[in-house]
Amino acid sequence: AQRVTQPEKLLSVFKGAPVELKCNYSYSGSPELFWYVQYSRQRLQLLLRHISRESIKGFTADLNKGETSFHLKKPFAQEEDSAMYYCALGRASGSRLTFGEGTQLTVNP
Amino acid sequence: DTEVTQTPKHLVMGMTNKKSLKCEQHMGHRAMYWYKQKAKKPPELMFVYSYEKLSINESVPSRFSPECPNSSLLNLHLHALQPEDSALYLCASSWGVNYGYTFGSGTRLTVV
Numbered sequence: 704a705q706r707v708t709q710p711e712k713l714l715s716v717f718k719g720a721p722v723e724l725k726c727n728y729s730y731s732g733s734p735e736l737f738w739y740v741q742y743s744r745q746r747l748q749l750l751l752r753h754i755s756r757e758s759i760k761g762f763t764a765d766l767n768k769g770e771t772s773f774h775l776k777k778p779f780a781q782e783e784d785s786a787m788y789y790c791a792l793g794r795a796s797g798s799r800l801t802f803g804e805g806t807q808l809t810v811n812p
Numbered sequence: 813d814t815e816v817t818q819t820p821k822h823l824v825m826g827m828t829n830k831k832s833l834k835c836e837q838h839m840g841h842r843a844m845y846w847y848k849q850k851a852k853k854p855p856e857l858m859f860v861y862s863y864e865k866l867s868i869n870e871s872v873p874s875r876f877s878p879e880c881p882n883s884s885l886l887n888l889h890l891h892a893l894q895p896e897d898s899a900l901y902l903c904a905s906s907w908g909v910n911y912g913y914t915f916g917s918g919t920r921l922t923v924v
Contacts, residue, residue: 746916749913798908802854
């Protein structure tokens, strides 16, 4: 079975501070990992996928297979980063995407 | 067109009503999905269509009936719903799971 754990329901930081949103997964095969973001009253948007190794809006995430983690990081948080962030896991050969419980990030001025 | 469009945005229905939710995409994606999202919770998968055929049904009650008339359209027919079915219903599409999903803005359903 595949499972995603986001240990922090709420995370609050000050503007300009570094931020890390944690994500751990369990899956025995080859995982596909994503971060989605949901700003207030907006649709769920794909932020990052591990396979592309890109940086979006200053966010990066590295897949660590040894620790089964895919933490989301940004060196300097901005107020507009305040949103709900979901880590999601899919199987390389399948079509099901499993979401973690989400972390509500608040960036204070 | 890089969006998934869902209609209606809001729906209030009685427990004896029949209604339908609609979803449309013109990105050529071959997989389409229905998710249910309760407040402050992650989306929960309901159905997956791949190449217009139902490939996954997550043991959803029969009062929810999906339909995929063509590669661009996905419907969710609702009948005899319960108040606990009130939620945000999200449609998504993708080339495949490793490409990520494109989500619609959802239909906020209230069952009274």
